[in-house]
Amino acid sequence: MRPMTIVRRLNRVASVYRDTGVGGISSRLLRRIRSFAGRDDPQHARWLQQKQAADAAFDAANGTQTGGIQEIFDLNVVGENARHGLSHIASDPDEFSRMMTQLDLDLSTVTFIDLGSGKGRALMLATAFPFRRIVGVEFARELHETAEANFRALATGASSNAGRVELVCGDAATYALPIEPLIIYLFNPFGSAVVRRVAENAIASWRGAPRPVCILYMNPLHLTDFIEAGWQLRDHRFGYAHLVPAQG
Numbered sequence: 001m002r003p004m005t006i007v008r009r010l011n012r013v014a015s016v017y018r019d020t021g022v023g024g025i026s027s028r029l030l031r032r033i034r035s036f037a038g039r040d041d042p043q044h045a046r047w048l049q050q051k052q053a054a055d056a057a058f059d060a061a062n063g064t065q066t067g068g069i070q071e072i073f074d075l076n077v078v079g080e081n082a083r084h085g086l087s088h089i090a091s092d093p094d095e096f097s098r099m100m101t102q103l104d105l106d107l108s109t110v111t112f113i114d115l116g117s118g119k120g121r122a123l124m125l126a127t128a129f130p131f132r133r134i135v136g137v138e139f140a141r142e143l144h145e146t147a148e149a150n151f152r153a154l155a156t157g158a159s160s161n162a163g164r165v166e167l168v169c170g171d172a173a174t175y176a177l178p179i180e181p182l183i184i185y186l187f188n189p190f191g192s193a194v195v196r197r198v199a200e201n202a203i204a205s206w207r208g209a210p211r212p213v214c215i216l217y218m219n220p221l222h223l224t225d226f227i228e229a230g231w232q233l234r235d236h237r238f239g240y241a242h243l244v245p246a247q248g
């Protein structure tokens with residue numbers, strides 16, 4: 001293991017400790033030990049198996065490589081927030097589509113931004129909806145490059161929408177949001193410290209230029225960071241939170 005990888009792992013443990021306390025650390029450690037010993041929690045093992053099958057089916061159908069659970073410790077990360085980044089896992093196509101079809105918005109005026117866009121799965125799924133623009137921000141250079149390769153592969157397909165997609169290699173914590181109607185999507189990409197910065201940046205962007213802006217936060221582990229920054233919950237069902245700026 002490279003010294004940089006060890007430092008990042010230790011930093012990550014400190015970050016998880018800050019976010020979840022001793023309970024969070026010990027349950028993760030226990031899961032790792034059980035998994036290493038081949039005695040994975042049966043529910044987690046089943047989920048993993050289903051996830052691998054769904055990833056393989058999606059990528060076989062699209063000629064892409066968006067699947068796999070990948071830790072980021074060994075990757076080349078842009079910015080200062082590697083310690084707060086969570087592993088790469090791609091969005092589930094059915095959950096994503098259900099979330100999008102529940103929105104009561106004219107998507108043709110909206111820019112969709114995925115903060116922590118990984119290999120580009122959510123961006124690919126977003127091309128099925130009539131967004132004005134689609135942007136992905138990913139801080140791990142290798143994942144960003146895989147997303148680029150995926151969209152190059154898609155662009156050769158006859159019915160592709162890949163041209164509407166812009167890929168940025170950068171840190172979500174410092175990304176300057178465009179002054180346009182926005183859906184900001186997060187699939188549990190980072191710990192509390194970065195969620196808080198994203199929540200504060202986004203509310204400041206909205207206050208500076210009021211316009212339709214909402215957050216769709218899948219698997220929302222750090223929802224309170226959004227609420228404390230000035231967001232209010234519009235909906236919280238089916239595993240994701242829909243937040244809008246708190247008015248007044």
Ligand SMILES: C[S@@+](CC[C@H](N)C(=O)[O-])C[C@H]1O[C@@H](n2cnc3c(N)ncnc32)[C@H](O)[C@@H]1O
Pocket residue numbers: 072081084085086087088089090091114115116117118119120121122123137138139140143170171172173186187188189190194
């Ligand atoms: C759970 S994956 C989600 C991937 C993609 N959004 C999807 O739904 O298919 C989270 C991604 O966030 C990225 N990430 C974590 N922290 C980040 C940060 N500060 N800035 C940009 N990307 C980050 C990770 O590298 C990882 O690829």
